[in-house]
Amino acid sequence: MSSTDEIKKLEKIRSTLIMELLSITEMIPGAFNLAFRKCGKSNCWCSNGKGHPFNRIIWTEGGKVRTKSIPDEDISWIKRITEVHREFKGKCREIQKIDGEVKKLIEAFRREVIKHTRGLRKYL
């Protein structure tokens, strides 16, 4: 039966993906970027420019755009853990895709077995 091999193959990939997800210890949603903000002091140079540069991550949560300032010493860490989160989401999408394929294949398998079983008795 062809569907069983395909299901086993997909389940192996799925299992590997889940193990990869479970090995993650640090991640956070958000995209790192450099933004600018005016401090509000009327005598500051920034009142005529785009503002003071600051590092931040930006993400959406419950339909709302959220941002957090990031200290300079954590930039590379933040870049890494936001990337890990993107990869996590990507793997989740892959798992969902596999789930959909496996669901179809299991249905095909069910039909194959029923067809085979009906062939065993004339009255079925």
Ligand SMILES: [Zn+2]
């Ligand atoms: Zn300023």
